[in-house]
Amino acid sequence: METKILKDNQIQEAASILKEGGLVAFPTETVYGLGAMATNESAVKKVYQAKGRPSDNPLIVHIDSINDLTPFVENISSTSQKLMNYFWPGPLTMIFKIKEGTLSKSVTGGLDTCAFRMPDKQMTRELIRLSGPLVGPSANTSGKPSPTTAEHVYHDVHGRIEAILDGGASSVGVESTVVDLSDESQVVILRPGKISRSDLEKVVDIPVVYDKHLVGESEIPKAPGMKYKHYAPDVPVVIVKRPEDFAQAISYYHGKHIALLASQEIINQCGKHVAGAYVLSQKRDVEAAANQLFAGLRALDDSKYDVILAEGYSSESGIGTAYMNRLQKSAGKHYFEC
Numbered sequence: 315m316e317t318k319i320l321k322d323n324q325i326q327e328a329a330s331i332l333k334e335g336g337l338v339a340f341p342t343e344t345v346y347g348l349g350a351m352a353t354n355e356s357a358v359k360k361v362y363q364a365k366g367r368p369s370d371n372p373l374i375v376h377i378d379s380i381n382d383l384t385p386f387v388e389n390i391s392s393t394s395q396k397l398m399n400y401f402w403p404g405p406l407t408m409i410f411k412i413k414e415g416t417l418s419k420s421v422t423g424g425l426d427t428c429a430f431r432m433p434d435k436q437m438t439r440e441l442i443r444l445s446g447p448l449v450g451p452s453a454n455t456s457g458k459p460s461p462t463t464a465e466h467v468y469h470d471v472h473g474r475i476e477a478i479l480d481g482g483a484s485s486v487g488v489e490s491t492v493v494d495l496s497d498e499s500q501v502v503i504l505r506p507g508k509i510s511r512s513d514l515e516k517v518v519d520i521p522v523v524y525d526k527h528l529v530g531e532s533e534i535p536k537a538p539g540m541k542y543k544h545y546a547p548d549v550p551v552v553i554v555k556r557p558e559d560f561a562q563a564i565s566y567y568h569g570k571h572i573a574l575l576a577s578q579e580i581i582n583q584c585g586k587h588v589a590g591a592y593v594l595s596q597k598r599d600v601e602a603a604a605n606q607l608f609a610g611l612r613a614l615d616d617s618k619y620d621v622i623l624a625e626g627y628s629s630e631s632g633i634g635t636a637y638m639n640r641l642q643k644s645a646g647k648h649y650f651e652c
């Protein structure tokens with residue numbers, strides 16, 4: 315099939331395709347999602363096929379208003395209400411216990427819960443208003459970096475979906491923070507994102523904790539998707555922990571075709587000794603770097619390179635936690651340390 319690229323004046327056409335059971339990738343502030351109507355089981359099944367995604371990995375349902383939750387969610391706690399009021403629309407995904415039988419097993423992966431998110435992108439909310447709630451896993455081939463432009467989506471899944479709604483480059487660049495609210499005594503972060511632990515702590519009056527797998531190596535993640543190989547280009551990625559270690563890392567890989575994924579400052583210092591580079595940010599800036607991380611991993615995933623040396627940041631706070639979580643997965647936790 316021919317994959318159409320639709321612009322912001324063609325939202326109606328995108329909605330018609332979805333209502334007929336087709337697949338349309340849509341932009342969000344985090345990354346592009348691969349959309350199908352959440353209540354159309356055969357359309358949802360096609361999403362897994364188009365991505366090559368394991369079928370036990372549940373999907374996020376994207377909604378346009380809090381009322382969209384009513385058919386599916388039994389009970390909204392006061393903590394959930396506060397989080398929704400404060401962070402929606404925005405890059406926060408919340409997991410709720412659902413009314414039995416209201417969403418198919420393909421959406422929930424057989425769990426009695428479902429993840430919901432209200433994206434902060436006008437054209438996408440209009441699309442959802444016209445079509446109804448949409449499932450939307452990141453619109454990449456399973457295992458590859460998430461797409462932050464319509465071109466990335468086209469590269470990965472063209473010929474397998476009906477259309478891509480082009481909304482330009484994503485403003486955040488890493489996927490939403492996923493929180494589990496099923497235990498009313500605490501908020502559990504299953505996947506770090508732009509909304510950090512301290513952002514959440516400012517809004518709720520119960521403890522905010524990380525899921526055990528984000529802390530301990532051997533724990534099994536509660537978000538099924540976090541256990542799979544992810545964000546990995548074919549070219550091996552090595553994280554360089556500190557900016558001052560780049561020179562030594564480059565001499566260690568002497569004779570190899572090195573690509574740098576780093577700030578302009580580092581590229582200016584070391585760029586003449588390498589085969590290629592992608593600028594993550596001008597000065598060292600983790601928010602700008604997070605925005606460009608997936609685009610950079612894709613741009614440098616080229617057989618002319620033997621290794622990608624990528625700039626590390628502190629994972630202690632803010633979007634640094636999300637940046638390092640994604641980068642560590644893409645590198646299989648491979649570090650260069652002096």
Ligand code: TXA
Nearest residue numbers: 344346347372427428429451452489490537538539540
């Ligand atoms: O920013 C985002 O969240 C993007 C955009 C398109 O909205 N979507 C996205 O979806 O990243 P996906 O499917 O690539 O990642 C969803 C993550 C997976 O790790 C999945 O296992 C987890 O959320 N998840 C979904 N439903 C869950 C549930 N009921 N319980 C636990 N984890 C769940």
Ligand code: MG
Nearest residue numbers: 451452460539
């Ligand atoms: Mg994904």
